[in-house]
Amino acid sequence: MIPKNKPELHRRDVLKDVAAASLASAMVPFGFHAQAQDLGPASQTPAPTANPLIQEENAKVGAKDWQLTRVRLDKTGGLRSPPIEGYCSKQSVQAGEQLEFFVSTDPIQRFKIEIFRTGYYSGRGARLMTTLGPFEGRPQKLPEVGDKRIRECEWAASASLTIPDDWPSGVYLGRLTTESDSTGAGYWQNYTVFIVRDERPADILLQCSDNTWQAYNQWPDGDSLYTHPKGGQGPWGDVSFDRPYGKYPQIFENPQTFGSGEWLCFEFPLAYWLEKHGYDVTYCSNSDMVTPERGLKCKAFISNGHDEYWDIRQYESVVKLRDAGVNLLFLTGNAVCWVSPYRNSQKDIPKRILFRGGPYGGEHRWAELREQEHGPFPHRGPDEGYLIGARNVEPVNGGGDWVCTNPDHWIFEGTGMQRGEVIPGLIGWEYHGDPPVDIEGLEIVAEGTALQGGINPQRWASTIYPGPKGNFVFNASTIWWCQDLASPPGHWLPWSHWSRPHGPDDRVQRITHNLLRRALA
Incomplete structure (x- = not known):
């Protein structure tokens, strides 16, 4: 309730015909x-x-394997993982809309993107929705320090996805995984994150x-x-x-x-x-x-x-x-x-x-x-x-x-x-x-x-x-x-x-x- 001595402050269709069950x-x-x-x-x-x-x-059925297993820092105390990292073109997206993934791999190597929706899923925490790729990855340019110290990437899109109509709203993780690198050191992983809204x-x-x-x-x-x-x-x-x-x-x-x-x-x-x-x-x-x-x-x-x-x-x-x-x-x-x-x-x-x-x-x-x-x-x-x-x-x-x-x-x-x-x-x-x-x-x-x-x-x-x-x-x-x-x-x-x-x-x-x-x- 707005306090009386203050000015005014600036201020269901899908499946609703299905009988709702009591919890x-x-x-x-x-x-x-x-x-x-x-x-x-x-x-x-x-x-x-x-x-x-x-x-x-x-x-x-929830996924048994959706978490990150192998990540690699660029240096001791570092904040990024150059072997593979990426971001999405939008913070949130609706069914039918296209989402782009911008991914950099260093060195050049193939990678895949597994899309998981996070939730309960009998305690497993996420479900695999789809797998994209493999794709040919390559290093993408580290952005210069711009005005007001902004770091804004202009990477080429590596993959795109049109959100299927049957994907429910939720928070989704795209797990990026490389194939084994040229040294035989094994694969590396990272996430991207986006929201599906409705x-x-x-x-x-x-x-x-x-x-x-x-x-x-x-x-x-x-x-x-x-x-x-x-x-x-x-x-x-x-x-x-x-x-x-x-x-x-x-x-x-x-x-x-x-x-x-x-x-x-x-x-x-x-x-x-x-x-x-x-x-x-x-x-x-x-x-x-x-x-x-x-x-x-x-x-x-x-x-x-x-x-x-x-x-x-x-x-x-x-x-x-x-x-x-x-x-x-x-x-x-x-x-x-x-x-x-x-x-x-x-x-x-x-x-x-x-x-x-x-x-x-x-x-x-x-x-x-x-x-x-x-x-x-x-x-x-x-x-x-x-x-x-x-x-x-x-x-x-x-x-x-x-x-x-x-x-x-x-x-x-x-x-x-x-x-x-x-x-x-x-x-x-x-x-x-x-x-x-x-x-x-x-x-x-x-x-x-x-x-x-x-x-x-x-x-x-x-x-x-x-x-x-x-x-x-x-x-x-x-x-x-x-x-x-x-x-x-x-x-x-x-x-x-x-x-x-x-x-x-x-x-x-x-x-x-x-x-x-x-x-x-």
Whole structure:
């Protein structure tokens, strides 16, 4: 609900005729059990509508081999894998549209592309959709450092694919594998990543945080929004989607991050868990939310993982979703922090370059502090607290326990949680705090202290407030929420600031079921 003393903020057809099956019959009644169990929704409350599309897809045979096995760095401490690396022509694509793959191999060698859709698939985590190739690979030119220190590839397309009509929405990985090289050293692998979206009405729209994946991407040699010689956080750097994703440079040394952005690190456990339980979920890129139409066809919108960089049009779209009655779940931390306008690539392809245009925060002190620290910016966005229910604070990174403070709230039904009970290590490595006190009906459901570097304290807060049409906005206040939902193949638990999440926890699973049942009722 918009506070009364604030101005208004900028703000189902496929298979719906198939009888939807209740999830409840397939799930064990929920109580408080060991952390490793995921027992599903409680039988005494309405279960979400299962989607035949998701159920039928996940009943198909999953792949036994879809992860990266052999990767090779260019140097000790390097970020790229020259034997094979590549990127896609679009962040997201619909059935019937063409996607191009740009691949470089050094030395010259043949390679294939195996396309996998990530999901549950009886616990295997992905399904092989098709194999392309083999193709003749060759080295492609490393881009020069351009204006605003951009590294923008102009590679020749190596392969293309028209997305089949029967491919469901989801996050897809293209596993690039070379044939054995001339030295007999064996094959090398890397990923590309893309999203297949659709336009069908759905219960849940899960937005991937790929703007943030790209902002932190340091391919080829330390080139991200954080590595500019003028300083790590200013409007002087550009990043392009026309380049491979290098190894993720923070939190852990995980070879699964080559080419996959931050999907396997910080977001895949939520998708795996949703599909395990048959939730009616569809997927989109940050770039698909510059207009609200996709979200307005859904009952719930989820921001997942590390969703820091938003074009102002994304913000306006999500405000419109809330005001139209869509439920918003920020299962994330550090969300909606930086205004990041899109612009066209040098080939005039829309939404392929972004930069840090300025802070969200309006006239709030946190926005002012960020400008004092990093200099003037050409853009400033509205106060994100009036959308999320809490703000990005300073310091915004650290770690700690998620502490229940309002156990009588309906989100805790069936968890058995008591006031002061903790979920260990769930806060991190960035979070939200400082809730706006004038949002009517806002409640703090959990709060506590995170420590930056194990030393510097900062208050965080998990909140929920009512929307204008019986909907709600929930803020989990941590990037690591999905770490406690599932631990799928290809995923490693992160750590940071002398703190770490512990993995699947039935309390987090139950809270999330409670939120979704209410959102989808």
